[in-house]
Amino acid sequence: MTQERPELRKRPANFVPLSPVSFIARAADFFGERAAVIHGNRRFTYKEFYARTRRLAHALTKAGIKRGDTVAILAPNVPAMLEAHYAAPMIGAILNPINIRLDAALIAFCLEHGEAKLLLADREFHATIMPALEKMGARRPIVVDIADMETEGAPSFGGVEYESFIASGDPEFAYPGCEDEWDSICLLYTSGTTGNPKGAVYSHRGAYLGAIANALTFKVDHDSRYLWTLPMFHCSGWTYTWAVTAAAGTHVCLRRVEPQRIFAAIAEHRVTHMCGAPIVLNMLVHAPTEAKRPLPLRTKVATGGAAPPAIIIERMEAMGFEVLHLYGTTESYGPSTYCAPLPEWQELPVSERYQRMARQGVPNPMIERLAVIDPETGVLVPRDGASIGEIALSGHILMKGYLKNEAATDAVFADGLYHSGDLAVWHADGSIEVKDRSKDIIISGGENISSLEVEETLYRHPLVMEAAFVARPDDKWGETPCAFVTLKADASEVSAEDIIGFCRENMARYKVPKTVVFGPLPKTSTGKIQKFVLRDQAKALK
């Protein structure tokens, strides 16, 4: 036989484009009475959730949104965010979830660059959205107000309110759906620390496969209750906006990521799964006693977006959480690797076990290639756990490209691999361990110092709550290590000398910070510590 034969062609019965819209149709059809979305005292079954998304898809169509148009949304983790992740793709539109912490200028940039035809805008963010719209003048998109139960009293943008908007749509709208699985589904601007954000574009196929990979590695199932502690505007919630629906589990919404609300939601809804940056885990670890509540079950927490210090994993597990460590970038639809916990790790000493869990691990099945390469030559670095190289990826869950930026797309996809800009070592078992962003590495007296490694040690100090480690320009050494430290509330007595002394006891001499600065740490809108701000501060130190 040969590969091409007429009787073996694609037909409607055996070939369907991969699109996450299928997940919600299936869940409504076969898990229709089960809880899909919980938000405060509102609850939607999968039938209701599907009907709401079809209404939204129809209302968008009636508002003039066509295939290929962009629909933006700026909202926290409320039902409208989830609904938009299905409604826009249903009509071939591209959803652009905008970071709620952006200022007016950046919001305007996203809306203009992405050519948003319509914006779903949460009233809580009136103070930044309104000036952005004013700045845009005649190019401003149609605005639909999201007046959520907790936004009472917040001013309107003057448009129709979300609930009225969707009420105007047909709950049985026969949406056209995805035509080609490579069609764009989402546009996500990276939080770029310098210059304008870049718009990573996802496909229906990638969203589908990313969601399946994440359901698989995080073991999300139809009896899972997933708490939305991770912003949905962050890589479409690492694809869990779709993965939880693929599994027909329950989405538990959460407007504000605060320890008290998180512990209360876990207790009330018996939350089985949640995600968050290490900063969120640290917040839970250091939550005031009155905010904490005992866990009703062993809640799984996936963390990533920045490398979690082993001690945070250890403390989370001590509180009863089960931590899964993921690694990825906006360009890889969020998680691309996971630190698969191996049964044999159970026999390791506790601290070593958590060191293992702090590694970024191995690729999930949707990654075709994971390599650690010399950024100059592209040659693989040895798997010796010591040689540092850049993490490079290819596979089913890499973005289509950066919107309207072919040069940046070409650069990041050079030589058939996505170049992450993250530096890592490669262990003998194939797992990777991130050492730094390329720009975060410190070179002091010709020696490379991994900021993460020093931070790992600082986090072990019993009175340190958060720490970041950057280079301070130095005439003699080129750079010297400088630590920024936030102490725990009850730890005002700690001095710079104490910290330096602790480091001397726990690391090689050349890595020990020469300078220690106390105070709160500046963070990006996704909770990452803004090292570029700290570097500026370190430079300005006298």
Add this chain to the structure above:
Amino acid sequence: MTQERPELRKRPANFVPLSPVSFIARAADFFGERAAVIHGNRRFTYKEFYARTRRLAHALTKAGIKRGDTVAILAPNVPAMLEAHYAAPMIGAILNPINIRLDAALIAFCLEHGEAKLLLADREFHATIMPALEKMGARRPIVVDIADMETEGAPSFGGVEYESFIASGDPEFAYPGCEDEWDSICLLYTSGTTGNPKGAVYSHRGAYLGAIANALTFKVDHDSRYLWTLPMFHCSGWTYTWAVTAAAGTHVCLRRVEPQRIFAAIAEHRVTHMCGAPIVLNMLVHAPTEAKRPLPLRTKVATGGAAPPAIIIERMEAMGFEVLHLYGTTESYGPSTYCAPLPEWQELPVSERYQRMARQGVPNPMIERLAVIDPETGVLVPRDGASIGEIALSGHILMKGYLKNEAATDAVFADGLYHSGDLAVWHADGSIEVKDRSKDIIISGGENISSLEVEETLYRHPLVMEAAFVARPDDKWGETPCAFVTLKADASEVSAEDIIGFCRENMARYKVPKTVVFGPLPKTSTGKIQKFVLRDQAKALK
């Protein structure tokens, strides 16, 4: 923005054909030292398993096998079967696993119809393979002998032996891989009860997605140990040939499906997962006491291929197994639906719970549409748990078509759906429950009788081991119900009147068998009861 933009095009970094060959490359690269295959006292790590498949791919290439060629294999569940499932696809060849229970004429038919260029032949089946080859004369394929450790003394086919064959290949062979994900990967002949078998053709894409769906629904993971009780020639082992590797779990091979060997393997390897037709489960339930061994853990068993009576599920669970019920056909890559156990079922009375588990359930995520339709009009039947219709499917895991049989392909894929030929009712919750193959339904005095329903009752009789229920032609009633029953070893005292009496107490009068015949039941090569043989016997009864 619009859907087509040059910077958003497919590139090597972000677009790769979906192919299960990727699973083994990933497992070797990132789980390389973990156990991939266990067969008796042989053990291969993933690195070794991958090297062996690359050797085989290279040896096939050197033997003249090219892209689009068919490679057949006739062997039980030994390592060569697994290796062939990767090696053939690595070079774009199509693997045709042949049912080991076929007679010489049917083997020759498969080899000729599939145009096999090379046959990997297990010596145990010399008695049927050799005459098939002789029958083919000059058209006979190249034969490679599989001389497994348990085939000692069996005559050779005169070709090179498998281990020597792969030893001639390069363990680092840079195989060309899949070019287009729609390319054919496997050819599987259905066991067709009448006429020539039809050759269902699978694609790389379907195999990949089927494997992922099955890893997801059966929760196969990197610490899973999967026992090969299901023939790999049956839908490529319901795609678990690939799914277990996707999860980087361990394949435990098994030459013969016998209770003693199964219980021993479970105990020795701490088997976590296995699959089998209900007939295999029944065999385990009725195994002699000396063959049974206590389970070291709660082994998951997926069953399907025929509807399992609820009582078999109940008895398997009583033995400590956890049963998952799957439904599918060769045309759907094996499992297409699964009976997702819902948490609320725990509160149901035991017998009702097992009745639920005996349903065929809901579609897995790779099925786009599952419908129960009137076979004449295509109209959906109501979800009332009573109206009978035909199960129809579409989605990512339906075969490409029947090789060289466009008419049959057109017929089975009419109106955009795959028509399964299985009759079912649709419950209010969306789950389906198979009532019969279309040809197995009995129509007595104008009333439809589901043979499965009557068999369910017969299986509840304490002394019945197996039962089948068919129509017996009758001048007055059209057809009358006739039961064939195999009694347990210690149950020679039971009479036809006892069985009929038991039925009278447990079912509507018109369903009660008029005739009861005792004796062993004829089975197909995949363990299904051959109702057409029983129908012939019933017709011949005086």
